[in-house]
Amino acid sequence: MTSVIEQAPTRPDPTARPADGPAIVDFTGVSKWYGQVIGLNNLTVRIPAGVTGLLGPNGAGKSTFLQLATGQLRPSMGTVRVLGQPVWNNPGMNRWIGLCPEQDAFYEWMTGWEFILACAHLSGLGGGVARNAAAQALEYVKMTPNMNRAIRGYSKGMRQRTKIAQALVHEPKVLFLDEPMSGTDPLARRDLHDLMLRLGDEGRSIVLSSHVLYEVQGITPHILLLNRGKLVAEGHLRQIRDLIDEHPHRIVIVSPQYRRVAARLVEQDDVVGMELRPREEAVVIETKAPDTFYQRLPTLALAEDTPIHEVYSDDDNLEAVFKYLVSP
Amino acid sequence: MSTAAAAFPPPPSALQPRALLALLRLSLAGLSRLRRLISLCLLFALPMLLAALPRIAASLRGRPLDPLALTEIEFVFAFVLLPHAVVPLAALLFGSGMINDEIEDQTLTYLLIRPLQRWSIYAVKLLASVLLVIFLCALFVPPLLFMIWWGQPSVDVPLAELVARIGRLLVICSLAAFAYTAIFGCLGILVRRILIVGAVYIIVFEGLLASIPFVLREFTVMYYLRVLMLSWLHIPEAARHWGLEVDVIPEAASCVVTLLVVGTLATAFACYLFSVREFRLKTPEGT
Numbered sequence: 001m002t003s004v005i006e007q008a009p010t011r012p013d014p015t016a017r018p019a020d021g022p023a024i025v026d027f028t029g030v031s032k033w034y035g036q037v038i039g040l041n042n043l044t045v046r047i048p049a050g051v052t053g054l055l056g057p058n059g060a061g062k063s064t065f066l067q068l069a070t071g072q073l074r075p076s077m078g079t080v081r082v083l084g085q086p087v088w089n090n091p092g093m094n095r096w097i098g099l100c101p102e103q104d105a106f107y108e109w110m111t112g113w114e115f116i117l118a119c120a121h122l123s124g125l126g127g128g129v130a131r132n133a134a135a136q137a138l139e140y141v142k143m144t145p146n147m148n149r150a151i152r153g154y155s156k157g158m159r160q161r162t163k164i165a166q167a168l169v170h171e172p173k174v175l176f177l178d179e180p181m182s183g184t185d186p187l188a189r190r191d192l193h194d195l196m197l198r199l200g201d202e203g204r205s206i207v208l209s210s211h212v213l214y215e216v217q218g219i220t221p222h223i224l225l226l227n228r229g230k231l232v233a234e235g236h237l238r239q240i241r242d243l244i245d246e247h248p249h250r251i252v253i254v255s256p257q258y259r260r261v262a263a264r265l266v267e268q269d270d271v272v273g274m275e276l277r278p279r280e281e282a283v284v285i286e287t288k289a290p291d292t293f294y295q296r297l298p299t300l301a302l303a304e305d306t307p308i309h310e311v312y313s314d315d316d317n318l319e320a321v322f323k324y325l326v327s328p
Numbered sequence: 329m330s331t332a333a334a335a336f337p338p339p340p341s342a343l344q345p346r347a348l349l350a351l352l353r354l355s356l357a358g359l360s361r362l363r364r365l366i367s368l369c370l371l372f373a374l375p376m377l378l379a380a381l382p383r384i385a386a387s388l389r390g391r392p393l394d395p396l397a398l399t400e401i402e403f404v405f406a407f408v409l410l411p412h413a414v415v416p417l418a419a420l421l422f423g424s425g426m427i428n429d430e431i432e433d434q435t436l437t438y439l440l441i442r443p444l445q446r447w448s449i450y451a452v453k454l455l456a457s458v459l460l461v462i463f464l465c466a467l468f469v470p471p472l473l474f475m476i477w478w479g480q481p482s483v484d485v486p487l488a489e490l491v492a493r494i495g496r497l498l499v500i501c502s503l504a505a506f507a508y509t510a511i512f513g514c515l516g517i518l519v520r521r522i523l524i525v526g527a528v529y530i531i532v533f534e535g536l537l538a539s540i541p542f543v544l545r546e547f548t549v550m551y552y553l554r555v556l557m558l559s560w561l562h563i564p565e566a567a568r569h570w571g572l573e574v575d576v577i578p579e580a581a582s583c584v585v586t587l588l589v590v591g592t593l594a595t596a597f598a599c600y601l602f603s604v605r606e607f608r609l610k611t612p613e614g615t
Contacts, residue, residue, distance in 0.1 A: 101434075
């Protein structure tokens with residue numbers, strides 16, 4: 001297995017985003033403090049129409065970003081605009097905004113149908129319009145067969161889909177999804193992944209937050225990277241990847257003969273660093289030419305004295321990516 | 329990239345009656361969950377159950393209660409226990425829970441991200457709380473007074489008079505429900521441990537202070553409720569028990585206005601606080 005960045009199914013860019021179009025989300029010099037703790041630090045960013053991934057490790061400020069963008073929090077400094085309008089204390093804007101919050105919270109005593117219908121009514125939709133909207137939203141997330149069950153009995157995947165349905169029920173122009181795949185099993189994850197692809201393909205403007213690069217890059221190549229409340233990188237996945245590629249990739253090779261594997265590899269020019277992990281029977285190598293390295297691996301694996309059980313990237317989490325991006 | 333607001337339609341009005349009605353329905357349903365409703369029904373049934381004991385004892389002895397004893401029973405359970413303890417406690421439970429429950433359960437987000445003015449969220453939730461307290465009063469006050477007075481061999485209370493008495497007590501309880509729920513709702517936004525603070529407020533401020541014949545008692549809700557009970561329910565012993573001088577107490581109408589104004593001011597202040605306050609719900613990420 002190679003680095004996730006190398007191997008994950010990156011979508012071809014289906015959304016040629018108008019670079020000179022109006023910003024859907026516009027943060028100008030935005031800071032948010034919680035007492036002594038900084039949530040966001042002088043953040044200026046303009047997000048155009050289309051699907052954008054908001055990436056960052058835990059505590060990066062993603063949820064703060066989304067809570068500011070949906071008018072739940074007031075910026076300590078700077079201005080936050082969505083669709084050209086300020087969002088704090090501007091509840092009318094919520095007619096155009098949909099949020100799938102991160103917290104796994106519901107009115108547990110309601111059925112899925114009652115919850116979505118209530119959300120439609122709360123959004124100002126009335127009577128038959130609200131019922132139709134609720135039915136469509138539930139159908140869209142494939143929750144119609146379970147809509148008459150109490151939410152407290154839903155699986156994690158069903159709960160996530162119900163949260164997305166409440167965000168969609170009033171047909172918002174901008175959708176904010178906060179860690180929508182968090183805590184779901186692989187099957188539910190795939191369903192949610194497909195659902196988000198569908199939303200993007202329909203031309204909706206979505207800001208999707210996640211701390212897993214793999215989840216986001218399969219949905220959109222446009223990403224923002226936050227770390228410690230600051231914008232670390234912004235742009236097309238290619239650009240981010242280029243930044244990452246300036247640093248050596250760390251690849252873990254698990255083998256009962258890991259010392260012998262290490263001895264073979266240390267001779268290679270592209271290997272710039274190495275670390276032994278006796279407890280895992282593994283060797284971690286650092287290379288600036290991952291493609292060349294991976295091409296050579298099959299030969300090594302086929303050799304009788306260097307059996308290889310597993311190969312994986314040590315860079316498959318965002319913390320590693322951020323280490324690259326923020327280190328000098 | 330431009331940020332021209334003109335590229336997007338202006339946001340619609342955030343005061344839509346059907347959305348507020350939906351919020352009222354949701355709030356009523358949320359506040360009247362079965363467990364809470366059962367506890368409150370038991371609380372409201374308590375004066376009735378306690379008032380039934382002397383009647384049961386009298387019937388076991390085979391001697392009916394005399395009118396004086398019935399008047400005392402009514403005073404203790406209908407005019408003291410109910411408005412002094414049961415209604416304030418119910419108001420405290422509803423008033424403290426209407427917002428705090430949403431914060432605890434992290435469901436407030438679903439309201440804050442709807443096109444609803446923040447102050448209207450608070451106002452509608454308060455309305456739901458007050459309606460529920462009044463509903464419980466309406467459910468338990470009639471049987472309480474009927475249980476005390478109806479079918480007693482020693483006194484003959486005309487039905488019309490009894491119904492009128494029930495109606496007047498219900499109005500007083502409703503005013504108490506509004507004033508107390510508004511106060512506790514407001515305190516719930518200002519302080520963290522609202523249940524403790526509220527209980528202390530009921531005991532110290534409304535209980536003790538209202539009983540001391542000093543100008544400060546005019547700042548308690550209870551003072552005005554007592555004056556109303558004295559004026560509307562014709563309970564002469566109340567003046568003695570509560571230390572009220574009939575010649576100097578305010579008019580009933582001004583008591584009603586005072587209670588409405590207190591409730592309205594508390595509501596307006598809480599609406600303001602709610603509209604400017606940030607509610608930072610804890611997330612798994614914890615940012």
